[in-house]
Amino acid sequence: xxxxxxxxxxxxxxxxxxxxxxxxxxxxxxxxxxxxxxxxxxxxxxxxxxxxxxxxxxxxxxxxxxxxxxxxxxxxxxxxxxxxxxxxxxxxxxxxxxxxxxxxxxxxxxx
Amino acid sequence: xxxxxxxxxxxxxxxxxxxxxxxxxxxxxxxxxxxxxxxxxxxxxxxxxxxxxxxxxxxxxxxxxxxxxxxxxxxxxxxxxxxxxxxxxxxxxxxxxxxxxxxxxxxxxxx
Numbered sequence: 001x002x003x004x005x006x007x008x009x010x011x012x013x014x015x016x017x018x019x020x021x022x023x024x025x026x027x028x029x030x031x032x033x034x035x036x037x038x039x040x041x042x043x044x045x046x047x048x049x050x051x052x053x054x055x056x057x058x059x060x061x062x063x064x065x066x067x068x069x070x071x072x073x074x075x076x077x078x079x080x081x082x083x084x085x086x087x088x089x090x091x092x093x094x095x096x097x098x099x100x101x102x103x104x105x106x107x108x109x110x111x
Numbered sequence: 112x113x114x115x116x117x118x119x120x121x122x123x124x125x126x127x128x129x130x131x132x133x134x135x136x137x138x139x140x141x142x143x144x145x146x147x148x149x150x151x152x153x154x155x156x157x158x159x160x161x162x163x164x165x166x167x168x169x170x171x172x173x174x175x176x177x178x179x180x181x182x183x184x185x186x187x188x189x190x191x192x193x194x195x196x197x198x199x200x201x202x203x204x205x206x207x208x209x210x211x212x213x214x215x216x217x218x219x220x221x222x
Contacts (some may be wrong), residue, residue, distance in 0.1 A: 034210055049210040
Protein backbone atom coordinates (compact mmCIF):
# COMPACT_ATOMS: atom_id res chain seq x y z
CA UNK A 1 0.00 0.00 0.00
CA UNK A 2 1.29 3.44 -0.93
CA UNK A 3 1.75 6.00 1.81
CA UNK A 4 -0.32 8.54 -0.13
CA UNK A 5 -3.06 7.77 -2.67
CA UNK A 6 -4.33 10.28 -5.19
CA UNK A 7 -6.70 9.77 -8.13
CA UNK A 8 -4.70 10.56 -11.30
CA UNK A 9 -7.73 11.83 -13.22
CA UNK A 10 -7.84 13.47 -15.66
CA UNK A 11 -10.57 15.68 -14.27
CA UNK A 12 -12.30 17.88 -16.82
CA UNK A 13 -14.62 20.70 -15.69
CA UNK A 14 -16.18 23.80 -17.30
CA UNK A 15 -14.89 27.24 -16.44
CA UNK A 16 -16.46 28.58 -13.24
CA UNK A 17 -17.03 25.15 -11.69
CA UNK A 18 -16.01 24.20 -8.16
CA UNK A 19 -13.24 21.62 -8.24
CA UNK A 20 -12.57 19.09 -5.50
CA UNK A 21 -9.22 17.30 -5.39
CA UNK A 22 -8.49 14.65 -2.79
CA UNK A 23 -5.81 12.46 -1.24
CA UNK A 24 -5.89 9.69 1.31
CA UNK A 25 -2.99 8.53 3.43
CA UNK A 26 -2.14 5.67 5.70
CA UNK A 27 0.32 7.06 8.26
CA UNK A 28 -1.39 8.73 11.21
CA UNK A 29 1.90 10.45 12.14
CA UNK A 30 1.63 12.91 9.25
CA UNK A 31 1.09 16.43 10.58
CA UNK A 32 1.92 18.79 7.72
CA UNK A 33 -0.09 18.77 4.51
CA UNK A 34 0.69 20.58 1.30
CA UNK A 35 -0.80 21.12 -2.13
CA UNK A 36 1.35 21.89 -5.15
CA UNK A 37 0.39 22.94 -8.66
CA UNK A 38 2.58 21.76 -11.50
CA UNK A 39 2.34 22.97 -15.07
CA UNK A 40 3.65 20.72 -17.80
CA UNK A 41 7.44 20.31 -17.67
CA UNK A 42 7.81 22.79 -14.81
CA UNK A 43 8.69 22.43 -11.14
CA UNK A 44 5.85 22.12 -8.59
CA UNK A 45 4.62 25.41 -7.14
CA UNK A 46 3.48 25.49 -3.52
CA UNK A 47 -0.18 26.51 -3.30
CA UNK A 48 -1.11 25.91 0.31
CA UNK A 49 0.04 24.14 3.41
CA UNK A 50 -1.76 23.30 6.64
CA UNK A 51 -0.86 21.85 9.97
CA UNK A 52 -2.96 19.11 11.55
CA UNK A 53 -6.73 19.14 11.02
CA UNK A 54 -9.00 21.94 9.90
CA UNK A 55 -9.54 24.30 7.01
CA UNK A 56 -7.41 26.99 5.44
CA UNK A 57 -8.56 29.44 2.82
CA UNK A 58 -6.52 31.53 0.40
CA UNK A 59 -8.45 33.36 -2.30
CA UNK A 60 -10.21 30.81 -4.51
CA UNK A 61 -8.45 27.90 -2.80
CA UNK A 62 -9.50 26.04 0.35
CA UNK A 63 -7.51 23.20 1.90
CA UNK A 64 -9.19 20.77 4.27
CA UNK A 65 -7.61 18.13 6.47
CA UNK A 66 -9.54 15.38 8.25
CA UNK A 67 -6.99 13.45 10.28
CA UNK A 68 -9.60 11.09 11.72
CA UNK A 69 -10.37 9.86 8.19
CA UNK A 70 -6.80 10.34 6.89
CA UNK A 71 -8.23 12.43 4.06
CA UNK A 72 -7.25 15.79 2.66
CA UNK A 73 -8.95 17.96 0.05
CA UNK A 74 -8.28 21.02 -2.06
CA UNK A 75 -11.25 23.01 -3.33
CA UNK A 76 -10.93 25.50 -6.17
CA UNK A 77 -13.82 27.95 -6.57
CA UNK A 78 -14.64 29.73 -9.82
CA UNK A 79 -12.13 27.59 -11.70
CA UNK A 80 -10.27 29.23 -14.59
CA UNK A 81 -8.56 27.75 -17.67
CA UNK A 82 -5.27 28.91 -16.11
CA UNK A 83 -5.94 26.43 -13.28
CA UNK A 84 -5.39 23.60 -15.77
CA UNK A 85 -2.39 21.73 -14.36
CA UNK A 86 -1.47 18.71 -12.30
CA UNK A 87 -2.14 19.03 -8.58
CA UNK A 88 0.08 17.15 -6.15
CA UNK A 89 -0.62 16.54 -2.50
CA UNK A 90 2.29 16.05 -0.10
CA UNK A 91 2.64 15.40 3.58
CA UNK A 92 5.24 15.08 6.28
CA UNK A 93 5.91 14.58 9.93
CA UNK A 94 8.51 16.48 11.92
CA UNK A 95 10.09 13.10 12.73
CA UNK A 96 10.45 11.89 9.17
CA UNK A 97 12.75 14.33 7.35
CA UNK A 98 11.00 13.20 4.20
CA UNK A 99 7.98 14.40 2.24
CA UNK A 100 5.54 11.89 0.79
CA UNK A 101 3.79 12.76 -2.45
CA UNK A 102 0.69 11.60 -4.21
CA UNK A 103 0.98 10.77 -7.90
CA UNK A 104 -0.91 13.92 -8.90
CA UNK A 105 -4.36 14.69 -10.38
CA UNK A 106 -4.46 16.26 -13.82
CA UNK A 107 -7.10 19.01 -14.04
CA UNK A 108 -8.43 20.50 -17.26
CA UNK A 109 -10.68 23.56 -17.02
CA UNK A 110 -12.49 24.14 -20.31
CA UNK A 111 -13.33 27.69 -21.41
CA UNK B 112 14.59 36.90 -2.57
CA UNK B 113 15.74 34.25 -5.01
CA UNK B 114 13.87 31.00 -4.96
CA UNK B 115 15.37 27.58 -5.55
CA UNK B 116 17.55 27.52 -8.64
CA UNK B 117 18.77 24.53 -10.63
CA UNK B 118 21.23 24.04 -13.45
CA UNK B 119 21.32 23.07 -16.17
CA UNK B 120 17.76 23.32 -17.49
CA UNK B 121 18.14 20.49 -19.98
CA UNK B 122 20.74 17.80 -20.46
CA UNK B 123 21.23 15.05 -23.01
CA UNK B 124 23.55 12.17 -22.20
CA UNK B 125 24.20 8.68 -23.56
CA UNK B 126 23.98 5.40 -21.67
CA UNK B 127 26.92 4.73 -19.38
CA UNK B 128 27.85 8.36 -18.96
CA UNK B 129 27.87 10.30 -15.72
CA UNK B 130 25.96 13.49 -14.95
CA UNK B 131 26.06 16.19 -12.26
CA UNK B 132 23.07 18.40 -11.50
CA UNK B 133 23.25 21.49 -9.30
CA UNK B 134 20.88 23.22 -6.91
CA UNK B 135 20.93 26.40 -4.85
CA UNK B 136 18.33 26.50 -2.09
CA UNK B 137 15.97 29.31 -1.24
CA UNK B 138 17.61 31.98 0.90
CA UNK B 139 17.61 30.97 4.57
CA UNK B 140 16.94 27.27 3.90
CA UNK B 141 19.42 24.68 5.12
CA UNK B 142 17.94 21.41 3.87
CA UNK B 143 17.97 20.18 0.29
CA UNK B 144 16.03 17.21 -1.08
CA UNK B 145 16.27 15.67 -4.53
CA UNK B 146 13.44 14.00 -6.42
CA UNK B 147 13.07 12.14 -9.68
CA UNK B 148 9.83 12.66 -11.58
CA UNK B 149 8.97 10.47 -14.54
CA UNK B 150 6.36 11.70 -17.02
CA UNK B 151 2.87 11.42 -15.54
CA UNK B 152 4.12 10.42 -12.10
CA UNK B 153 4.56 12.17 -8.78
CA UNK B 154 8.03 13.07 -7.52
CA UNK B 155 10.01 10.13 -6.12
CA UNK B 156 12.30 10.95 -3.20
CA UNK B 157 15.99 10.27 -3.88
CA UNK B 158 17.70 11.70 -0.78
CA UNK B 159 17.93 14.67 1.54
CA UNK B 160 20.95 16.63 2.71
CA UNK B 161 21.28 18.58 5.93
CA UNK B 162 24.47 19.94 7.48
CA UNK B 163 26.44 18.51 4.55
CA UNK B 164 25.34 14.95 5.29
CA UNK B 165 22.82 12.62 3.70
CA UNK B 166 20.07 12.43 6.30
CA UNK B 167 17.50 10.31 4.54
CA UNK B 168 17.49 8.21 1.38
CA UNK B 169 14.78 6.79 -0.83
CA UNK B 170 14.81 3.57 -2.80
CA UNK B 171 17.47 4.50 -5.33
CA UNK B 172 20.67 2.60 -6.19
CA UNK B 173 24.15 3.72 -5.21
CA UNK B 174 24.62 5.12 -8.72
CA UNK B 175 22.79 8.12 -7.31
CA UNK B 176 24.95 10.15 -4.97
CA UNK B 177 25.01 13.67 -3.72
CA UNK B 178 26.79 16.36 -1.87
CA UNK B 179 25.93 19.47 0.08
CA UNK B 180 28.34 22.38 0.40
CA UNK B 181 28.84 24.73 3.35
CA UNK B 182 26.69 27.35 1.62
CA UNK B 183 23.85 24.76 1.54
CA UNK B 184 23.94 24.32 -2.24
CA UNK B 185 23.87 20.75 -3.44
CA UNK B 186 24.80 18.43 -6.28
CA UNK B 187 23.21 15.25 -7.52
CA UNK B 188 25.49 12.81 -9.34
CA UNK B 189 24.29 9.87 -11.37
CA UNK B 190 26.80 7.33 -12.67
CA UNK B 191 26.47 4.69 -15.38
CA UNK B 192 23.34 6.28 -16.80
CA UNK B 193 20.51 4.04 -17.96
CA UNK B 194 17.70 4.84 -20.37
CA UNK B 195 15.33 4.64 -17.40
CA UNK B 196 17.10 7.54 -15.71
CA UNK B 197 15.48 9.92 -18.19
CA UNK B 198 13.24 12.15 -16.07
CA UNK B 199 12.75 15.57 -14.57
CA UNK B 200 15.06 15.95 -11.56
CA UNK B 201 13.72 18.30 -8.94
CA UNK B 202 15.49 19.97 -6.08
CA UNK B 203 13.52 21.23 -3.10
CA UNK B 204 14.68 23.25 -0.13
CA UNK B 205 13.21 23.61 3.33
CA UNK B 206 13.95 24.98 6.77
CA UNK B 207 11.30 23.24 8.85
CA UNK B 208 9.21 20.14 8.38
CA UNK B 209 6.09 22.08 7.44
CA UNK B 210 6.84 22.68 3.79
CA UNK B 211 9.40 22.76 1.02
CA UNK B 212 9.90 24.78 -2.14
CA UNK B 213 10.86 23.36 -5.51
CA UNK B 214 13.15 24.57 -8.22
CA UNK B 215 12.24 24.50 -11.92
CA UNK B 216 13.91 21.14 -12.43
CA UNK B 217 16.52 19.71 -14.77
CA UNK B 218 15.22 17.59 -17.62
CA UNK B 219 17.62 14.73 -18.28
CA UNK B 220 17.37 12.69 -21.45
CA UNK B 221 19.47 9.53 -21.74
CA UNK B 222 19.91 8.18 -25.28
